[in-house]
Amino acid sequence: MTDPVRQPVDILIRRLDPEIPLPAYEHPGDAGADLRTTEDAELQPGERALLPTGISIALPDGYAAFVHPRSGLAARCGVALVNAPGTVDAGYRGEIKVIVVNLDPREPVNFKRGDRIAQLVIQQVEKARFHEVGELPGSVRAEGGFGSTGGHAAV
Numbered sequence: 763m764t765d766p767v768r769q770p771v772d773i774l775i776r777r778l779d780p781e782i783p784l785p786a787y788e789h790p791g792d793a794g795a796d797l798r799t800t801e802d803a804e805l806q807p808g809e810r811a812l813l814p815t816g817i818s819i820a821l822p823d824g825y826a827a828f829v830h831p832r833s834g835l836a837a838r839c840g841v842a843l844v845n846a847p848g849t850v851d852a853g854y855r856g857e858i859k860v861i862v863v864n865l866d867p868r869e870p871v872n873f874k875r876g877d878r879i880a881q882l883v884i885q886q887v888e889k890a891r892f893h894e895v896g897e898l899p900g901s902v903r904a905e906g907g908f909g910s911t912g913g914h915a916a917v
C-alpha cells in the first residue's frame with residue numbers, strides 16, 4: 763500500500779530584510795529549510811552570538827519550528843547552536859534568531875551576510891495535560907538512565 767501524499771503545511775512568513783532569500787529546502791525530502799543570517803559576524807574560539815535571520819513567521823496552532831544546527835558547519839568549523847534545537851513557538855511573531863557558538867579550540871569562524879547558518883524543522887506538537895500523582899506506574903527501565911545500560915568505557 764502506498765502512503766497518501768502528504769501536503770506541505772502553509773506558513774505565513776514576513777521578510778524583515780528584502781535582500782535575504784526566504785528559507786528553502788535544498789532537496790526534495792529535506793526535513794530542514796536553511797536559515798540565513800542578515801549580519802556579518804566573527805566568532806573567536808568559545809565565543810557565541812545571537813544572529814538574526816531576517817524572517818518572522820506565523821505558525822498554525824499545534825505546530826512548532828525547531829532551529830537545528832547544520833552538520834557541515836559543525837564538522838568543518840565546530841559551529842554549534844547553544845540551545846539546539848531552538849524552539850519557535852506558534853505564537854511567536856518576532857524575528858527568528860540563531861544562537862551560534864564557535865566550539866573550535868583554535869580558529870575563529872566568519873559568517874557573512876546571506877550565509878546559511880542553521881535549518882528550520884517544522885513539526886506538529888502535542889499539548890499535554892499534567893495530572894499530578896503520588897506514584898507513577900511501574901516500567902521495565904524504571905529509574906535507570908544516564909548510561910545505565912553501559913556501552914561506554916567512561917560510564
Ligand SMILES: O=c1ccn([C@H]2C[C@H](O)[C@@H](COP(=O)(O)OP(=O)(O)OP(=O)(O)O)O2)c(=O)[nH]1
Nearest residue numbers: 829845847848849850851854857858859860861
Ligand atoms: O533558537 C531560538 C529559540 C527561540 N527563539 C524565539 C522563538 C521562541 O518562541 C522565543 C522564546 O524561546 P524560548 O521559549 O526557548 O526562550 P525563553 O528563554 O523561555 O524565552 P521566553 O521567556 O520569551 O519564552 O524565542 C528563536 O528565535 N530562536
Ligand SMILES: [Mg+2]
Nearest residue numbers: 849850851854
Ligand atoms: Mg519560553
